[in-house]
Amino acid sequence: MRTPRSLLSLPLLLALTAVPACSGGVHGTPGSAGLRDPYFAKLGNGGYDVTHYALDLAYDPGTHRLTGRADITAEAGQDLSAFDLDLEGLTVDGVTVDGKRAVGSRAGHELTVRPRDELAAGTTFRTVVRYSGEPVTITDPDGSREGWLRTADGALGLGEPTGSMAWFPGNNHPSDKATYDITVTVPKGVQAVSNGELRSERMAADGRHTTYSWHVPQPMASYLATVAVGKFETKKSRTPSGLPVYTAVDPREARASAKVLGRLPEVIDWETETFGAYPFSSTGVIVDREGDAEYALETQNRPVFPGAPDLTTLVHELAHQWYGDSVTPKSWRDMWLNEGFATYAEWLWEEDHEGDTAQDAFDALDARPAGDGVWAYPPAVPPTAAQISDAPVYQRGAMVLHKVREAIGDSKFFALLKSWPADHKYGNADTGDFTAYVERKNPGKAKALAEIWDVWLYGDGKPDRA
Template sequence: MRRRPRSRPRSRPRSRPRSRLRLPVALFTVLATVATVAACDGGVHGTPGASGLRDPYFPKLGNGGYDVGHYALDLDYDPDTHHLSGTAEITATAGKALSAFNLDLRGLTVREVTVDGEKAVASRAGREVTVRPHDELPEGHTFRATVRYDGEPVTITDPDGTGEGWLRTADGALGLGEPTGSMAWFPGNHHPSDKATYDIRVTVPVGVQAVSNGELRRTKRSSDGRRTAYDWRMRQPMASYLATVAIGKFETERGRTPAGIPVYTAVDPDEAKASAKVLARLPEVLDWEAERFGAYPFSSTGAIVDRAGDVGYALETQTRPVFPVAPDVGLLVHELAHQWYGDSVTPKSWRDMWLNEGFATYAEWLWDEEHGGDTARQTFEAIMKRPASDGVWAFPPAEPPNAAHLSDSPVYERGAMVLQKVREAIGDTKFSALLKSWPTDHKYRCADTDDFTAYVERKNPGKGEALAGVWETWLYGNGKPESAS
């Protein structure tokens, strides 16, 4: 995510966090073959799954008791009436014997829920939909919940005042999810720790298009010729906040990177001329990043460029980042770097945002360093010249004081400064290896700050004391450090 940083007051010191969230089931193909575990004997009964995962900043976000493996979404949207109707087929595995489970859904009306083909009882309390299946779900059982719903999807205002969810645009709509917006257009387990694969079908009136994540498998015109369905498939695991749907008039282009990765771009006609030059460099940027960060983790890439005024920020939606206007090369580098850092390796909780933004910001520093600009060290030193009152020193990157600060400067710039200090502690050769091994060894998984610090220390024996100083001063330290050394 790339939002304009704002200066914030210094946070109070807090204890070093440790996430206790479980890792998600990785792939639908694996999930679908999990053997069904028989129900416990002896009168043991299921219990309801938790209605939240106790995220440090969004405690009610997500749901306990199950892991989603696959979402099949069938959406129908009319921009003129702003009406969305949908069917969500959610394939998941029960983590314990379940008498009920919850789904996150903001606004919209639930019309019917079935579980494994049997009608289920669904009740609503705000954004929590509680589903009580006809029969209890045994631990280890892979089940299929189907939810029919409709209504006028809403725009959600972030704690930082930014809009997300379902954003109406001049010629359609844009679905964006970070950090909680995806619940505005489909029900699910909307915490980053539960990743899944996706099939997303979007039906829209002829004259507008629907663009989403992954690969466009087919388009199909309705029998009356008035509507078109666009079928998209995201084959690798994706956190729900990275899912997107862009509906509108676009100029689309297909191509391939030099390494053979398919490229699909969709650009608002008003931004086509301004975007052409930088989007022509997308294959170059992606291949440069693959050389430094390891093999590209997904089966396609691309971009969505909307017009000015429709959305106020860029977002690293998986395989197809969204830009509010024609991006510059630095922003393209940033959002594509997220495909490794944030999309493939996803934070266990929203407290770990610096692992996304610090790496993506450092990717910009590296690009400049290798393309005739300032070195990463020079960029670091320029930030160090800012006064102690500057917003970059407002709080430690690993400990934003609350959800309103997740997109502030310390998460981005000071997060990148942590990486520069790691580079200086372990040396360029080891650091280059780390940039590849961290996303490779955690591919399609979730990780938190403690996972990262332990990983760096394990990969660099003998550097424990130097790294401990980096963590204490740059990752968790309050205020501006006294020295850049």
């Protein structure tokens, strides 16, 4: 049963009486509960920056029970008397800060931690949270499901935009990126696949469990973390340029996936030529059964697909490794910087592989009537959280990029496709950062670019053809 979020676990109740008031010379204040994201105001937390997550998980598909230990290294951004972590459901069994037992309390998805000793600004500190229970599935404002999804033979952890807090506590906002170590113990007969590099696969002494240890050496936003538990056919290979590839495919999807996945190295090398050096240490995919999830997701290093992917979707999700995973939005308002670029990658792939040109794709959208959904709102300002993944963000976002291409010419545009992710590698950016960057790179096109921003990026309704 799901633990009511308003209840404290027994160890936390004991901690409330066992931990004395904070001591020392620091006189801090609590970090904010929420970063006031335009669409998810209570997501993320203020007062600190996470640098590393070490997650030690055990999951049994038969009982649907998850046991976890999250060791979180962070730096205090202010003098802190308390700070929050995002955790939906699950029971917290204990919290320590720098090895000392801390007070933890729950309110909704907020886990408020009060350390024994207040934390000075600039201090690096380690928080360990032990937790357990039945992880939950979260329904987004648009009705899609994420969090911890039960599958036919295991589970799938998906995080965009809020779901990661269903399986580990953290600063659950794209603006706070960190490196990860993710260790998962599962019963014999199923596997655990995650982001980054597989460091080890160890059978337990009892012969009934296997532990998989994954390492993510480059910064990753929490929504891009994943764990897939189930039966998979795994394969290791390399692209022609030498990049390691790791694929994990549900056996029922293996035959249908083979042709498209056979082109993965080709896609990665084409995208490297088009977008610049691949930003991570490996690539690959996770293909679960059709119906196990409702959408593909650009989980870092290893996008997830619910069923065999088509080539266009593969191109899209792999393009996100540059646009979204390496350069990550500062807030969920900036989703078009992810999806507009990934959609334009589809257009460019077709253009370079004897399909329709990007101009053809643009013209087909531009021919749609004024009442079509693609004109429902400007891509830079979706009206609500339920609309951040709608057509204007993807398709009209790509149209913005095509208008930029028209304005500055192919030579500078294709240089921009490489310099933007290179100059913002592993960082965060918002729409204002992008528009200022394009203008700085093209000072002679200020008037034309300003019109694009006004009409295509921020303008309401269908732009006039004139």
